[in-house]
Amino acid sequence: MSLLEVKNLNVIYKVERKEIRAVRNVTLNVESQDSIGIVGESGSGKSTLAMAILQLLPYNIAEATGEIIFDGIDLLKTSQDELRNIRWKDISVVFQKSMNSLSPVHKIGFQMGDIYKVHKPNSTNEEIKGRILELFKLVNLPERIYDSYPHELSGGMMQRVSIALSLIFYPRLLILDEATTALDVVTQGQILDEIMKLEEKLHLTRIMITHDVSVVASTCKKVAVMYAGYLLELGYVSDVLTRPKHPYTQGLLSSFPSLEGERKDLRGIPGSLPDLSIAHEGCIFADRCKKANNICFVKTPEMVELTKGWKVACHLMGGEDIE
Ligand SMILES: Nc1ncnc2c1ncn2[C@@H]1O[C@H](COP(=O)(O)OP(=O)(O)OP(=O)(O)O)[C@@H](O)[C@H]1O
Numbered sequence: 001m002s003l004l005e006v007k008n009l010n011v012i013y014k015v016e017r018k019e020i021r022a023v024r025n026v027t028l029n030v031e032s033q034d035s036i037g038i039v040g041e042s043g044s045g046k047s048t049l050a051m052a053i054l055q056l057l058p059y060n061i062a063e064a065t066g067e068i069i070f071d072g073i074d075l076l077k078t079s080q081d082e083l084r085n086i087r088w089k090d091i092s093v094v095f096q097k098s099m100n101s102l103s104p105v106h107k108i109g110f111q112m113g114d115i116y117k118v119h120k121p122n123s124t125n126e127e128i129k130g131r132i133l134e135l136f137k138l139v140n141l142p143e144r145i146y147d148s149y150p151h152e153l154s155g156g157m158m159q160r161v162s163i164a165l166s167l168i169f170y171p172r173l174l175i176l177d178e179a180t181t182a183l184d185v186v187t188q189g190q191i192l193d194e195i196m197k198l199e200e201k202l203h204l205t206r207i208m209i210t211h212d213v214s215v216v217a218s219t220c221k222k223v224a225v226m227y228a229g230y231l232l233e234l235g236y237v238s239d240v241l242t243r244p245k246h247p248y249t250q251g252l253l254s255s256f257p258s259l260e261g262e263r264k265d266l267r268g269i270p271g272s273l274p275d276l277s278i279a280h281e282g283c284i285f286a287d288r289c290k291k292a293n294n295i296c297f298v299k300t301p302e303m304v305e306l307t308k309g310w311k312v313a314c315h316l317m318g319g320e321d322i323e
């Protein structure tokens with residue numbers, strides 16, 4: 001059984017008499033100990049998908065339908081009380097700005113201890129400190145941080161604190177949403193290395209949202225490509241990132257400079273994301289797709305499995321490069 005099964009998930013934001021369809025009909029299975037990178041342009045619905053899984057969508061304006069089954073439980077049908085138990089303990093998240101949620105006036109160790117006590121109210125001070133120092137070791141932070149204030153730490157250290165916090169109850173699923181994007185490449189590389197080591201040790205499952213395809217290539221087993229709320233391609237990194245099938249994936253990859261290979265033009269994808277509040281027919285990418293033909297403007301393509309675990313939503317299933 002998969003650890004997480006997202007089935008036909010739709011998320012609509014209702015704002016100013018508009019309906020923004022931020023996630024559309026997404027179906028995604030995450031197996032235990034998978035590491036899945038979610039990539040796509042800004043505004044393609046990546047964070048909305050993560051927030052839906054965590055049930056942290058703004059409930060007054062967002063409407064989520066479909067199923068999000070975590071370990072046999074449908075999170076969309078779970079009460080807030082039960083969800084509070086699942087968050088942190090079973091599913092935890094690190095955002096780009098997670099570090100901002102710490103209070104500036106209390107020491108790091110004290111704040112982490114408070115969070116620990118929420119789920120373990122009877123724990124002793126000794127136990128709490130022991131656990132926090134153990135987490136520091138896991139993410140390679142010195143013990144003295146326990147008595148530091150947030151402003152005394154560098155961005156990289158703060159992000160390590162956020163990651164340590166996300167691991168405080170050894171969750172089964174860790175969601176990183178641009179968690180290391182703001183850091184320099186060296187620090188980002190170190191943190192991602194630590195996270196991958198932790199995965200081995202703690203049998204973690206990871207969903208990682210990032211703009212950076214090269215980070216997915218070096219740290220994930222699988223990749224999911226999103227565009228305007230739709231999942232367009234999904235599969236093993238070794239397949240999708242070397243022989244992308246969807247014209248959008250092909251365009252996205254050709255937008256990235258290759259470090260090892262020869263220098264290519266950064267062709268990118270002409271055009272921009274469609275307005276998500278306007279109804280459309282056919283494939284959502286058709287307007288920007290150089291290969292689109294008649295059917296693409298009429299019928300929405302379904303996700304079709306090419307080989308085991310490799311799925312593409314494209315009428316043409318073209319394998320060649322966009323020229
Ligand atoms: N709280 C909200 N209210 C209204 N619309 C929202 C809200 N949050 C997101 N959206 C809209 O939903 C769409 C998807 O946004 P989302 O933040 O999920 O994209 P993303 O892929 O995470 O982008 P980025 O890479 O920039 O973080 C966008 O059109 C965005 O404007």
Ligand SMILES: [Mg+2]
Pocket residue numbers: 046047048177
């Ligand atoms: Mg986002």
